[in-house]
Amino acid sequence: xxxxxxxxxxxxxxxxxxxxxxxxxxxxxxxxxxxxxxxxxxxxxxxxxxxxxxxxxxxxxxxxxxxxxxxxxxxxxxxxxxxxxxxxxxxxxxxxxxxxxxxxxxxxxxxxxxxxxxxxxxxxxxxxxxxxxxxxxxxxxxxxxxxxxxxxxxxxxxxxxxxxxxxxxxxxxxxxxxxxxxxxxxxxxxxxxxxxxxxxxxxxxxxxxxxxxxxxxxxxxxxxxxxxxxxxxxxxxxxxxxxxxxxxxxxxxxxxxxxxxxxxxxxxx
Numbered sequence: 283x284x285x286x287x288x289x290x291x292x293x294x295x296x297x298x299x300x301x302x303x304x305x306x307x308x309x310x311x312x313x314x315x316x317x318x319x320x321x322x323x324x325x326x327x328x329x330x331x332x333x334x335x336x337x338x339x340x341x342x343x344x345x346x347x348x349x350x351x352x353x354x355x356x357x358x359x360x361x362x363x364x365x366x367x368x369x370x371x372x373x374x375x376x377x378x379x380x381x382x383x384x385x386x387x388x389x390x391x392x393x394x395x396x397x398x399x400x401x402x403x404x405x406x407x408x409x410x411x412x413x414x415x416x417x418x419x420x421x422x423x424x425x426x427x428x429x430x431x432x433x434x435x436x437x438x439x440x441x442x443x444x445x446x447x448x449x450x451x452x453x454x455x456x457x458x459x460x461x462x463x464x465x466x467x468x469x470x471x472x473x474x475x476x477x478x479x480x481x482x483x484x485x486x487x488x489x490x491x492x493x494x495x496x497x498x499x500x501x502x503x504x505x506x507x508x509x510x511x512x513x514x515x516x517x518x519x520x521x522x523x524x525x526x527x528x529x530x531x532x533x534x535x536x537x538x539x540x541x542x543x544x545x546x547x548x549x550x551x
Contacts, residue, residue, distance in 0.1 A: 315389040322385040326378030334370045337377050341456055344425065345447065348433035352441060358449045369449050376457060384414055413471050416524075420467030424460045428506065428517055432459070435510045455507055462505040466521055473528035477536045484533040487525075494525050 330337065342358070349356045360366050379386075387410050395406070437445070476482040487494070502517040 311393060315393045319382075319386045319389045322382040322389075323378060326380075326382035327375055328378070329381055330374040330377035331370075333377075334374045337373050338370065341373060341453070344430045344456075345433055345452060348430060348437050349445070351434065352437045354437065354445060358447050358452060360449050365448070365450050369453050372453060372457075376461070380417075383417075384410060387413060409471070409474070412474075413468065416467040416471065417464040420520075421460050421464040423467075423520060424463035428463065428513065429456065429459050431516065432507050432510070432513050435513060436507070459505060459507060463517070466501060466505070467524060469521065469524045470528045470531050474531050474535060477532040480537050482532060483536050483538065484529050487529045487532055491525070495522065498522060498525065 345358075346356045391406050391409065473482065473487070477484075498518050498521045499514065502514045502521070506513050506517050
């Protein structure tokens with residue numbers, strides 16, 4: 283732990299030597315990026331609201347299929363007249379955030395880029411592409427496999443009961459699983475930044491793999507809506523693969539590893 287803190291302090295001190303802006307300039311830059319991001323979120327929400335019924339149809343498809351498979355009524359219910367409207371607002375906002383995410387990520391990059399070395403700024407395109415792609419891959423994985431299998435298991439396990447599923451509760455469950463998986467798939471991006479600043483190393487990640495496996499299965503148990511061990515394993519296996527990928531990412535970008543490769547090329551030449 284002390285070694286990790288020392289490396290973090292070293293990274294921060296190195297960046298402190300870079301030409302920077304004053305505190306007021308930083309605050310002004312932060313305000314500008316937040317305003318641009320907020321405007322993008324509003325535009326994304328308005329675009330998503332124009333398609334809110336189609337978005338709900340996509341969201342409803344997994345439970346409609348699972349209910350029909352078990353010969354159950356497929357119509358969801360509401361207990362309050364405003365539940366349907368609130369649900370449309372909620373899913374439009376979440377869809378709007380996804381639509382606006384590339385621009386918001388770009389604003390984040392513009393804010394932090396003055397504190398990066400020139401050779402580190404070339405990661406902007408891979409960073410944005412990988413971040414969005416991994417999130418969408420995680421969300422699609424949850425939508426296509428994890429969530430439908432979980433619903434199938436739950437309805438099969440509770441077939442002696444008649445389900446009365448509220449729209450608001452189903453929406454919360456859907457967003458928890460889909461967004462949770464999308465966020466979990468961002469593991470390589472998190473490792474990328476920690477490795478760039480020298481906080482973690484590929485050796486550290488490999489040495490502590492057994493703890494990572496335990497944490498991954500705990501996260502899988504929390505996010506998956508069923509106690510089915512098979513569903514939890516379906517969730518955990520891709521995360522384990524992403525953890526192994528993260529070790530490779532750490533090896534590629536860690537300062538010590540880059541320095542070794544540079545010295546090896548210089549010795550060969």
